[in-house]
């Protein structure tokens with residue numbers, strides 16, 4: 230039996246797109262025929278609201294809310310029937326956040342491309358480093374909310390390179406741009422691929438999904 234993949238979408242900074250990516254990746258997995266468990270660990274419950282908004286006739290994933298620091302104990306027990314488990318984390322660096330990282334076998338860190346936000350994200354890398362030293366916790370960074378048709382500022386990329394080098398994280402080739410579709414789809418309980426299959430946001434989500442390689446890892 231193949232073990233399920235447990236990925237934590239994490240950044241101690243708020244508003245970087247954790248819930249947006251967690252919900253979209255959960256749907257993408259469901260569309261691809263995977264059984265997906267999405268765990269909302271944030272009391273703000275963005276992923277839970279998304280799941281509640283979603284039309285029940287669409288490809289489904291299972292959603293549970295668990296915002297106590299029991300994830301590292303409970304997730305291994307719960308995850309068995311699933312191909313993919315996604316943990317949507319909250320923005321605070323607290324016990325639940327640590328517990329989510331301890332439950333994960335990989336971490337996806339969405340970062341917005343300003344040097345300020347990149348510096349503010351440093352603590353998530355420090356935590357992953359602490360928790361990951363005993364295990365091989367694969368850490369990947371995806372740039373989100375990049376402004377279309379603009380270059381990411383050189384100082385932002387330099388700050389990011391410094392961080393990823395220091396902590397052995399990988400910067401993903403796929404970049405997610407700031408697009409209305411990412412905002413609109415969420416409110417309808419849809420992924421961007423369902424909302425506008427031929428759109429640019431949909432291409433980005435598919436590219437992210439392929440680069441993450443969750444399908445090939447099964």
Ligand SMILES: Nc1ncnc2c1ncn2[C@@H]1O[C@H](COP(=O)(O)OP(=O)(O)O)[C@@H](O)[C@H]1O
Pocket residue numbers: 242243244245246247248249250275320373374375405406407408409411412415
């Ligand atoms: N690529 C994007 N393009 C446009 N808006 C985005 C994008 N990613 C996230 N957002 C918006 O940014 C806000 C914060 O996103 P959210 O996923 O809730 O962040 P977090 O979970 O990290 O706090 C939301 O209003 C969301 O719709």
Ligand SMILES: [Mg+2]
Pocket residue numbers: 247248249271275318319
């Ligand atoms: Mg969130």
